[in-house]
Amino acid sequence: MTSETRLRLGVNIDHVATVRNARGGAYPDPLRAARIAEAAGADGITAHLREDRRHISDADIEGLMQVLTVPLNFEMAATDEMQRIALRHKPHAVCIVPEKREERTTEGGLEVAREENKLAHYIAPLRAAGCRVSIFIAADRRQIEAANRIGAEVIELHTGAYCDAFAEGRMDEADSELDKLREMSAFAHELGLEVHAGHGLSYDTVSPVAAFPEVRELNIGHFLIGESIFLGLEPAIRKMRSMMDAARA
Ligand code: PXP
Secondary structure, eight states, X not given: OOTTTOOEEEEEOHHHHHHHHHHTSSOSOHHHHXXXXXXXXXXXXXXXXXXXXXXXXXXXXXXXXXXXXXXXEEEEOSOHHHHHHHHHHOOSEEEEOOOXXXXXXXXSOOOOGGGHHHHHHHHHHHHHTTOEEEEEEOSOHHHHHHHHHTTOSEEEEEOHHHHHHHXXXXXXXXXXXXXXXXXXXXXXXXXXXXXXXXXXXXXXXXXXXXXXXXXXXEEEOXXXXXXXXXHOHHHHHHHHHHHHHHHHO
């Protein structure tokens, strides 16, 4: 497999911090999880610094920037505060995600089409600082075209609707969400965008998405951190990695 076709795995460590923060202490340590993920073959580490700091903290981001040997994908809302933090650290990649304080997790993709001018100005300094800018969006042609127009290099397709339908046994809907993801991956790739995907992926749902040839990276967190309770973090990641490789082959 060449580096052009290999599917990368970004391990999202947010929920190690969720467990740590439940008691307000120092463990489990997200940096230790990041090092284990690297050893297990993660191609990158993803962390979302939320405005309310409910999981990853500013100190976690500082620490990750110092210790990581693989790229950091820094997820953030399009706020001035987050832009300042990203410009200070200059992570390898910045993924712009929608954020609502009351949500449990990132519920939908970013509305790029309606905010095109604002987002184009927002991401310009991040790109100038050398960060690869990714936009987290639904598998929607209008949003993909807008992401392309504002100068994003990468889009990450939200797989949540597919995973939710699958988990709730709505298989026709899961199939139609997969069809949309497949078509929109190909469409974005044709426009010259690099395509990533993620949200809610598990051992049950990863294979069809991993098989899309245009998808270059999957970002997976919550399931892997949960599964690590049973398998250990390193075996849980290795199993995901081998399922991705099998689907790709
Ligand atoms: N990709 C993006 C842009 C996300 O916001 C998240 C959740 O933080 C993920 C991937 C990972 O989702 P999950 O934790 O459900 O695997």
